[in-house]
Amino acid sequence: MRIAVDAMGGDRGPEVVAQGVFDAACRSEAQFLLVGDPAILDPEVARVRSRVPNVEVVAARQIIGMTEQPVEAFKRKPDASVIVAAQLVRDGRADGLVTIANTGAAVAVSLLTLRRIKGIDRPAIATPLPSITGTVVLLDAGATPDCDSNNLFEFAIMGSTYAQSVVGVARPRVGLLSIGEEDTKGNALVKRANILFRDAEGAECPFDFIGNVEGRDIFRGSVDVVVCDGFVGNALLKTSEGVAEMMQRVIREELNRHIWMKPLLLPFKPAFQRLRKRMDYAERGGAPLLGVNGVCIIGHGRSDAFAVMNACRAAERAIKHNLVRVITERVCRAPAPPPPTL
């Protein structure tokens, strides 16, 4: 198994990405291809060669920055690290790709290099999130900001396949994110999608639709896959991060209000560490981009080495479980969705 990692993306620099890859490689049988500037990466790899023999550098001399226009950058920078990494997958020289680049660029590059799975109109980023009982998959988290109801239907097929074959949920329950549990609640898109999902219900439906769910259901453990458009999904994710961040800050403020309280908190240190671990995005690593012809894991721009390691492990899991092949088969078998009711 070979995994290509775009070493030049993210906010913290290629050394941090390299460290994450080394940490993953130590624990893995896979071969890792670190794609980026050899002047930076070669010394890093040389430094750990004896301990981590399964990492090699593939040269790529350009970088797509975090704020560049994706499609433009794709044309202007053919030797960008994320493009070279995607080409390794396309050419069969790697089985999957990990990038913590600019999400828009990662999506555009994957689409243009790996192409879509036949039968899938638009791709989706499937983000695994912590719930009270385990993991819930939210998609789309930002690949397709403008969707129609057929896109949401495809997201449901792909998301449930991912939850089943990679996350390990035997029979994933799929919910459509709305602003009320009744089928008639929502915006125009979600109302149309609800009709489509209901029409498809039955023995042949490739997923188990439990109806509309609301934002607060996401974390309650009552649903395994939550489907929404990429604008809503991305906004929800960032808002969740904001709430968690604010709460952690408010807790710190309140608990540290009096200096004499500090020693009293010591016995709770492990509890707070477990709390942080349960809430931490880095624990979860990257999110797969579903709908393209190849395993592509997109990490958070703020990823540290630990998050990069987890993203590499997510890629390994997806490759081991033949995620792309399973989705392709599932999409082929799925009945075409009924024509939209306008």
Next chain:
Amino acid sequence: MRIAVDAMGGDRGPEVVAQGVFDAACRSEAQFLLVGDPAILDPEVARVRSRVPNVEVVAARQIIGMTEQPVEAFKRKPDASVIVAAQLVRDGRADGLVTIANTGAAVAVSLLTLRRIKGIDRPAIATPLPSITGTVVLLDAGATPDCDSNNLFEFAIMGSTYAQSVVGVARPRVGLLSIGEEDTKGNALVKRANILFRDAEGAECPFDFIGNVEGRDIFRGSVDVVVCDGFVGNALLKTSEGVAEMMQRVIREELNRHIWMKPLLLPFKPAFQRLRKRMDYAERGGAPLLGVNGVCIIGHGRSDAFAVMNACRAAERAIKHNLVRVITERVCRAPAPPPPTL
């Protein structure tokens, strides 16, 4: 000042609403009109008459349930408590209305009874939220799930007026919720709205536009008014509740893992109480429905007496600050938004 309160809405029954109104009335010069079933409300009011003389009952013998179709219910139940309460405002017998009914019903009834402010196409619910530094206003929180960019422009005018005249922010900073801070990021609606907002910038613009903001900026204190469509706003709010709920539960689980830890937590009880207070929706009370010809405060369906009391106080503040008149004037003065660039 007279405030009409729909006593029959909410999940906890009219006695709880009545209790909230009594608590508000004790601290207020205003007269409260408790609208609903006299068989339930008269004994409640009689019980506290000596202590709270400024509450009276107005009879309404029907109830719009939490799951009824709003417009249908409006036609079928002319004597519903929320309709009677809105009519009191329309007829000048009350200066504002508080309801914790089904949000859809509250919006439909207010629109059909009070009518829209001239120049406003669609109404918006403006929800005050806690941020690290104070209060941030999010709108629309669910009145208008499907918006065009002009609607968002009107929301910005109304939201900034509310933040200024009621919340007390001298010069509110308005942000457009998107999935990236760059002007070109977002879905089709937000991209169009960004162009509209930028075109309107300048001395005559009735609000201070700071550009796109992301979900995690909402709580950071860097923006005072966040504008989005009603589907996104409602989904964000409920997701925030879900995250806060999950974190509280995880904290409880982690801190109570060992029975011997319990007594050690005692000194932190006030800190946890302050924490809960800072995060609690009930502290904030209801959210005003902006864009209709009358003060209308919509409370959370789960409101307890404390939340109802705060909703009543929100109505008082809005009435005292002439919210509806100020918005009406601001909308009249505002230059018509430039024609949409398609």
